[in-house]
Amino acid sequence: MSSLHPGLILLLVGVIAAIVPKSVRKYVLVVGPALALAAVFTLDQGDLWVVPFINDIELHLLVVDKLSWIFVAIFTLLAFMGGIYAMHNDSWAEALASMAYAGSTVSMVLAGDWVTLLFFWELMAITSLYLIWANHTAKSRRAGFRYIMVHFFGGNMLLFGVVLKVTGGDFMVSNLTSNHDLAFWLILIAVCINSVVPPLHAWVADAYPESTITGGVFMSSLTTKAGIYVMIRLFAGTDWLIWVGVIMALYGAIFAIIENDMRRLLSYHIVSQLGFMVAGVGLGTGMALDGATAHAVTNVLQKSMLFMCAGAVMYATGRRKLNELGGLAKQMPLLCVFFLIAAFSISGVPLFDGFVAKSITISAAAEAGNGTMELLLSLASIGTFLSITLKMTYFMFFAPPQPGLEIKQPVPKNMMVAMGIAAFMNIIFGLVPSLLHNALPYPIEYHAYTVDHLTQYVEVLVASMIPFLVYLAHMMPHSKLALDFDWFYRKPLVTCVSWISSLCCAIRDGLGTMIRGMVDGLKPFMDNPIAFMGRTWNGTIPKQYDADQYRPEIGEVMLVDLLILAVALAIFWVLL
Numbered sequence: 064m065s066s067l068h069p070g071l072i073l074l075l076v077g078v079i080a081a082i083v084p085k086s087v088r089k090y091v092l093v094v095g096p097a098l099a100l101a102a103v104f105t106l107d108q109g110d111l112w113v114v115p116f117i118n119d120i121e122l123h124l125l126v127v128d129k130l131s132w133i134f135v136a137i138f139t140l141l142a143f144m145g146g147i148y149a150m151h152n153d154s155w156a157e158a159l160a161s162m163a164y165a166g167s168t169v170s171m172v173l174a175g176d177w178v179t180l181l182f183f184w185e186l187m188a189i190t191s192l193y194l195i196w197a198n199h200t201a202k203s204r205r206a207g208f209r210y211i212m213v214h215f216f217g218g219n220m221l222l223f224g225v226v227l228k229v230t231g232g233d234f235m236v237s238n239l240t241s242n243h244d245l246a247f248w249l250i251l252i253a254v255c256i257n258s259v260v261p262p263l264h265a266w267v268a269d270a271y272p273e274s275t276i277t278g279g280v281f282m283s284s285l286t287t288k289a290g291i292y293v294m295i296r297l298f299a300g301t302d303w304l305i306w307v308g309v310i311m312a313l314y315g316a317i318f319a320i321i322e323n324d325m326r327r328l329l330s331y332h333i334v335s336q337l338g339f340m341v342a343g344v345g346l347g348t349g350m351a352l353d354g355a356t357a358h359a360v361t362n363v364l365q366k367s368m369l370f371m372c373a374g375a376v377m378y379a380t381g382r383r384k385l386n387e388l389g390g391l392a393k394q395m396p397l398l399c400v401f402f403l404i405a406a407f408s409i410s411g412v413p414l415f416d417g418f419v420a421k422s423i424t425i426s427a428a429a430e431a432g433n434g435t436m437e438l439l440l441s442l443a444s445i446g447t448f449l450s451i452t453l454k455m456t457y458f459m460f461f462a463p464p465q466p467g468l469e470i471k472q473p474v475p476k477n478m479m480v481a482m483g484i485a486a487f488m489n490i491i492f493g494l495v496p497s498l499l500h501n502a503l504p505y506p507i508e509y510h511a512y513t514v515d516h517l518t519q520y521v522e523v524l525v526a527s528m529i530p531f532l533v534y535l536a537h538m539m540p541h542s543k544l545a546l547d548f549d550w551f552y553r554k555p556l557v558t559c560v561s562w563i564s565s566l567c568c569a570i571r572d573g574l575g576t577m578i579r580g581m582v583d584g585l586k587p588f589m590d591n592p593i594a595f596m597g598r599t600w601n602g603t604i605p606k607q608y609d610a611d612q613y614r615p616e617i618g619e620v621m622l623v624d625l626l627i628l629a630v631a632l633a634i635f636w637v638l639l
Contacts, residue, residue, distance in 0.1 A: 445526050
């Protein structure tokens with residue numbers, strides 16, 4: 064067995080893809096992630112890479128256990144599928160950013176110490192930013208700035224928490240629930256941002272829809288699922304996270320139901336699906352953590368495939384809003400099949416992976432005697448079926464086509480191949496649940512295909528279809544922007560920042576005017592600085608200032624320096 068680092072392989076792939084010609088790049092994007100995926104299946108468990116750092120601190124770059132392995136495996140598989148999906152792309156910078164993004168995510172998962180985790184956590188934010196800006200639109204530029212500001216805030220919280228842990232002599236990443244100190248809360252805030260916990264979630268529906276078509280495939284699965292991995296690792300058993308997760312599951316489903324933009328709808332649905340995982344983390348039992356892990360793994364396949372399908376529609380038609388589409392089942396039948404597979408999977412339809420993964424968490428709630436959690440998560444499942452399987456499928460593929468809708472360019476074969484791989488994985492995990500269950504971190508005795516589970520799903524199906532069919536005429540998506548908590552940084556926060564900026568400018572102008580007045584008022588006394596300060600070296604006092612010997616600025620410069628010194632001393636005295 065080897066100990067090759069799959070994350071560093073992906074980072075190297077990104078660099079190579081950036082410097083080779085396009086004719087070679089498309090093969091690098093496939094072969095490179097394939098080699099990284101092969102490296103994953105040769106990893107031994109244990110602390111494999113230990114590198115000396117500073118002050119007796121060691122960097123643990125490659126720590127493998129069952130939890131880290133399954134996340135690394137699915138992230139590397141995503142990089143492989145994403146590389147195939149992006150083969151037609153001309154942008155070397157986008158290839159670099161996407162592979163570096165995947166590589167930094169994998170490297171973060173494999174980090175065993177706080178310093179390494181922090182470094183790759185920040186690299187995730189930086190590399191993913193370009194996938195938004197690479198869209199080269201005014202909306203993507205603004206969304207990118209908002210995205211990076213949110214993640215810089217989260218990164219700073221993580222930094223402060225890590226500093227507290229390291230200075231306290233705690234260098235290794237481990238569960239934090241035993242001590243709710245300041246470091247616990249700082250790191251939790253950072254993790255909640257990446258895990259889109261409300262009200263820290265609005266960035267996902269704001270930024271993801273503005274990313275590039277290929278970039279959206281990577282972004283839909285990496286940052287948020289990496290946040291779930293860290294949450295499982297650090298905060299398992301934090302019981303109040305149960306209700307945070309339940310709220311997320313319902314909240315995201317509601318916004319997904321009312322959304323019109325395909326990728327905003329899918330982004331809100333990320334919030335809902337992560338709610339199941341967060342609730343499982345909060346419950347903290349072995350079965351619940353297996354449920355959160357299984358749901359995260361399968362959701363990478365489901366969500367990336369849904370973004371692939373949405374991206375293919377955007378590529379072919381140039382449209383991304385549901386009320387501008389319709390009738391695509393006849394024009395793009397294979398894409399319709401792929402979308403239905405992804406929709407059935409994420410909705411938990413039997414014979415697909417979502418059925419064998421999502422139900423673990425709900426069953427864990429029932430096993431723990433938490434009937435409320437079980438009921439509300441089942442209700443959120445109705446929202447999933449209603450928003451994805453029914454609403455998106457109908458208005459994209461089966462509703463009457465909207466005027467002017469046409470296929471402007473065919474979908475590249477490489478995009479269809481990537482969707483085919485994702486579809487196969489969604490089906491195989493559903494048909495052979497043991498492939499997934501055997502890779503989970505905790506031993507599990509769970510059988511998805513029971514009468515009880517199947518009956519439960521039928522109830523969800525009926526509860527979703529009846530209101531959809533009855534209110535179909537009222538289900539037409541609207542064209543207005545649905546503002547969430549992002550309203551605060553779109554509206555009042557912008558106004559607040561503008562006021563603060565104006566106040567700072569006014570203070571600056573006032574201080575400048577005051578200092579300039581002081582300088583101008585005292586300048587006559589400095590016309591002859593030599594006479595003002597005393598006699599010259601030979602004992603005489605010049606009667607007139609010699610502009611050739613002494614530059615006219617010297618008096619002003621001396622006065623300004625004295626003023627700055629006085630202000631600095633005053634500030635220092637106040638701070639003391």
